[in-house]
Amino acid sequence: MRYGVTGSVPLTRGSILIDDVVKIYDPDGAAVMAVDHCTLDIGAGEICMIVGPSGCGKTTLLNAIAGFHEITSGRILLDGEVLCSAEKPKAEPGPDRIVVFQNGALFPWKTNLENAVFGPVMQGKLSRKDAVHKGRAMMADAGLAGVEHNYPGEVSSGMRRRVEIVRALMNDPRVLLLDEPYRALDSLTKSVMHEALLEIYYKNKVTIFFITHDLEEAIFLGHKVAIMTTRPCKPKKVLTVDIPHPRDYSVLTSRRFRELIEETSDAVHEEALKAFQAGEKEG
Amino acid sequence: MTRAKNILLGRSIVRGIFSIVVFLILWEVGSRSRQWLGADVFAPVREALGAMGFKKNYLPWIGAVPAPTEVLKAWVVVIASVGYWQSWYLSILRVMSGFIAAMIVGIPFGLALAVSRTAYGIGFPTFEMLRPIPPLAWVPASIIFWPTQELSIAFVTFLGAFYTVVINVLGGARSIDVRYYQSAQAMGSSSWDIFRRIILPGTLPSIVVGSAVGMGITWEVVVAAEMISGGGGQGGGGLGFFIWNSYVGGSYEQIVVGMISIGIAGFVSSELLRSLGKYVTPWLRMR
Numbered sequence: 001m002r003y004g005v006t007g008s009v010p011l012t013r014g015s016i017l018i019d020d021v022v023k024i025y026d027p028d029g030a031a032v033m034a035v036d037h038c039t040l041d042i043g044a045g046e047i048c049m050i051v052g053p054s055g056c057g058k059t060t061l062l063n064a065i066a067g068f069h070e071i072t073s074g075r076i077l078l079d080g081e082v083l084c085s086a087e088k089p090k091a092e093p094g095p096d097r098i099v100v101f102q103n104g105a106l107f108p109w110k111t112n113l114e115n116a117v118f119g120p121v122m123q124g125k126l127s128r129k130d131a132v133h134k135g136r137a138m139m140a141d142a143g144l145a146g147v148e149h150n151y152p153g154e155v156s157s158g159m160r161r162r163v164e165i166v167r168a169l170m171n172d173p174r175v176l177l178l179d180e181p182y183r184a185l186d187s188l189t190k191s192v193m194h195e196a197l198l199e200i201y202y203k204n205k206v207t208i209f210f211i212t213h214d215l216e217e218a219i220f221l222g223h224k225v226a227i228m229t230t231r232p233c234k235p236k237k238v239l240t241v242d243i244p245h246p247r248d249y250s251v252l253t254s255r256r257f258r259e260l261i262e263e264t265s266d267a268v269h270e271e272a273l274k275a276f277q278a279g280e281k282e283g
Numbered sequence: 284m285t286r287a288k289n290i291l292l293g294r295s296i297v298r299g300i301f302s303i304v305v306f307l308i309l310w311e312v313g314s315r316s317r318q319w320l321g322a323d324v325f326a327p328v329r330e331a332l333g334a335m336g337f338k339k340n341y342l343p344w345i346g347a348v349p350a351p352t353e354v355l356k357a358w359v360v361v362i363a364s365v366g367y368w369q370s371w372y373l374s375i376l377r378v379m380s381g382f383i384a385a386m387i388v389g390i391p392f393g394l395a396l397a398v399s400r401t402a403y404g405i406g407f408p409t410f411e412m413l414r415p416i417p418p419l420a421w422v423p424a425s426i427i428f429w430p431t432q433e434l435s436i437a438f439v440t441f442l443g444a445f446y447t448v449v450i451n452v453l454g455g456a457r458s459i460d461v462r463y464y465q466s467a468q469a470m471g472s473s474s475w476d477i478f479r480r481i482i483l484p485g486t487l488p489s490i491v492v493g494s495a496v497g498m499g500i501t502w503e504v505v506v507a508a509e510m511i512s513g514g515g516g517q518g519g520g521g522l523g524f525f526i527w528n529s530y531v532g533g534s535y536e537q538i539v540v541g542m543i544s545i546g547i548a549g550f551v552s553s554e555l556l557r558s559l560g561k562y563v564t565p566w567l568r569m570r
Contacts, residue, residue, distance in 0.1 A: 068465050093469040105462035109484035109566045118480075119470035151566040171470055 013079055014174035014207030015044040016065065021074035023060050034060040036232030037074070042224070044079070047201065047208040049222035051215055051268060053275035057233030058211045062177050065209065066099045067091035078174065095119055098168035099177040103184060104160050106152040112163045113139065113148035119171035131170070138166050142200055158189040162196060169204050178210045182217070194220060195248060202246055215268050219243075219260050220251060227267050230275035237267050307351050314353075317346030349536045354543070357536030370525040370541075374509065374548065377433075377521065378501045381440025385497060389445050390490060393452025398482065410449065418442040418504045422511050436508045436521075443504035444497030451496070455489020456482055488567060491560030498556055502549040522548070 023035035034057040042048040050058050063069040065076055065083065067090060075085035083091040091097075098119075099105075106115050116139060117131035126134065139148060142162045147155050152163060161181055168176055182190045194217065201208065212218055218225045225239040243256055251257050312321045319325055325342060332341055349357075361367045395402040396410075418439050429435040463481050472480065509523025522545050529537035561568055 066465070066469065093465065095469060095471050098469055099465065101462050101466075105460065105466045107463060107466075107481070107484070109487070109564070118467075122467075122476060123471035153566060 013044055015079055016040075016042040016048075016175060016207065016209065017077040018042075018061065018065075019075050019077065021061070021064065021076060022072045023057070023064065023069075024072045027072065033232040035064075035071075036229075036234045038234040040226055040235055040238070042207060042209065045205045045207055046223045047210060047221055049218035049225045050209065050211045050228060051213060051218045051225060052228030052233060053230050053272045054213060055279075056228055056230045056271070056275060058228055059179055061233065062099065062179055062209065062211055064091065065175070066097055066177055067093035068099075095123055095171040096174045097177060098171050098173045098175075099179060100161070100164050100168055100181045102180045104152070104157075104164055104181075106160060106164050106167065108151065108153055111149050111151055112144065112155065115152065115163060116167045116170050118167065123171070125172075135166070135170060138170060139163070141203065142166050142196065156189075157185055158193055161185070161193060162200075165197065165200060169200065169206065173206060175207045175209055178208065180211050180213070182212075190217075191249065197221065198245075198247060215261060215265060216252070219257060219264070220247065225264065227264060227271070230271045230278065236271065237264065239264055310345075310348070311350050311352060313345040314348050314350035317344075319345055347535075349539060354536050354539045357534070358540045358543075361537060361540055366520075367525065370520055370522045371544065371548070373521040374505055374523065374545075377436050377440055377505050377509075378498075378548075378552070380437045381442075381505070382444050382494075382498055382501050384437070384441045385444035385448050385501075386494060388441075389448035389493075389497075390452055393449040394456060394482070394486065396449070396453050397456030397486075398478065410446075414446045414450075418500075419507050419511075422508055426512065432512055436505065436512060439508045440501045440505045443500040444494075447497040447500060448490070448493045451489045451493025452486055455486040455493075458489075459485040488564050491556075491564060495553055495556050495560065498552050499549065502545060502552070506545055 018038055018040040021035055021038045022033070025032045025034055038061065040048075050061070052058050060069065064071045065078075067083070070089035071084055071086075072089070073086045076083045076091065078096065082088070106112075107118070110118065113132065113135050116135035117126075117128070120126040120131045120134070121128055136145075136148060139145060142165070144159060144162055144166065147159060147163075152160050155163070164181075165176070182193050185193060198221065210218075210221065215225075219239075219241055222241055223245075225241060226235045227237045227239070228234065229236045239260065241260060243251055243254070243260075309320070313319050316322075329342060332338070392406065396406055397403075421439050421442055422435070425435040425438050426432060429438055459482065463485065464477060467477050467481050505521065506523035506526070509521035510527045512524075522541055525544075526538055526541035529535070529541060
């Protein structure tokens with residue numbers, strides 16, 4: 001146990017409670033239900049993986065936590081404080097909940113280092129000099145030494161993703177919201193990124209809300225895996241992954257890992273099929 | 284990689300020179316022999332036209348165009364005259380004043396349209412209504428409207444660049460990815476921070492494109508405006524007038540000299556803008 005982090009989590013901040021949340025798009029018109037009475041409890045410092053077919057409403061949930069979109073009813077709590085509810089449908093976006101977007105949202109006109117120091121400098125939490133110091137250290141930790149003064153467009157997509165995670169962590173967030181961050185990466189880069197993410201996680205304990213449609217990725221990374229139903233979205237099955245952290249790639253070939261995949265793949269497949277058929281109907 | 288690039292670059296330069304040399308030779312031969320390609324290759328076409336009941340001389344005649352060597356001779360003469368350089372100076376002055384005014388007014392106007400719904404609601408309809416009017420249609424009105432002819436020409440060149448700059452700025456600011464705003468907002472940026480650190484740099488590439496296109500239009504407009512407004516008295520001259528004057532005076536070599544001069548002026552100003560554009564958007568020169 002190099003890092004002393006196990007399946008049970010020692011953190012005290014960063015717990016999220018999604019409590020009976022409903023999201024209906026265009027309630028007066030088409031009234032599309034994206035999220036249906038969804039309840040999910042995420043412990044502080046937990047890696048919670050949200051698995052579901054494309055377009056099932058996972059991102060709607062993430063946008064509600066981040067404060068980009070409103071919810072229709074229910075409430076979301078961060079460390080017991082209400083972020084949003086029926087009375088206040090849209091949460092205030094803030095540095096305690098940072099999103100890492102699917103295709104990345106690094107500012108292309110800023111160098112990697114300037115991107116990394118953006119948050120703390122904007123919030124006035126660190127002086128520019130201190131922020132640069134911290135940014136350099138964190139980038140070095142994430143294997144990004146040497147590309148500080150490159151623009152994001154000049155480095156590989158795997159590096160860009162790491163820069164973005166560093167930029168997020170520089171805000172000292174309670175929750176990291178990752179929206180299929182590795183979707184566009186090839187499978188080799190992806191496997192490297194998984195270990196890199198875990199390494200960063202062990203150093204910077206933070207709650208991670210990670211959206212994916214890749215079941216292996218979910219079980220490999222997560223403490224908890226929530227398999228969502230297709231639109232409208234709610235947890236179909238919540239799995240606690242009892243493989244101890246820290247994990248590395250040997251986990252992928254372990255018996256327990258395979259068992260967990262077998263236990264859950266039916267549920268995932270069923271929802272994917274439903275999503276596909278619904279798509280056929282729409283088309 | 285760089286070596287391969289150099290070889291390719293070398294090859295493309297050779298091709299470019301070859302193309303220009305062939306063009307000049309064809310021009311010289313055609314002009315001297317007073318026939319396209321040195322022989323009457325279009326005779327059948329002429330006969331066919333005649334057979335269809337058209338006049339036989341309905342084809343352009345290269346014999347009327349002075350040969351490149353003649354043009355060069357005329358140029359050497361003209362280069363020593365003050366009037367020629369005076370024309371350069373006047374045209375550049377007009378292009379620059381019109382262009383810079385278009386940037387100064389157009390960039391803030393475009394940004395205001397992009398960020399404020401009120402500004403858009405008030406400003407855009409009028410802008411869209413005036414935009415289809417070609418700048419040259421403004422020439423007579425502009426001469427009446429402005430106290431000096433100089434100002435009226437500068438105003439018309441301003442219009443040439445203005446619409447393009449505004450449309451590009453507006454489009455550029457609108458197409459900034461919403462995720463940039465969301466990230467900046469989550470990381471604690473104020474509205475002013477978002478304007479300064481997201482909208483401005485995010486629009487910069489479009490500003491560069493808009494100004495390059497605008498500069499091209501400005502040269503087109505200034506030449507025509509100078510031809511129309513004529514020389515003599517205040518506000519005359521310029522390269523456009525130089526061409527027109529050569530035509531009226533029957534000096535066909537000088538017409539071509541004027542045409543090439545404007546080509547050079549337009550090329551140099553776009554190149555300057557392009558390198559300035561590259562300098563202000565360093566993140567776009569990749570690898």
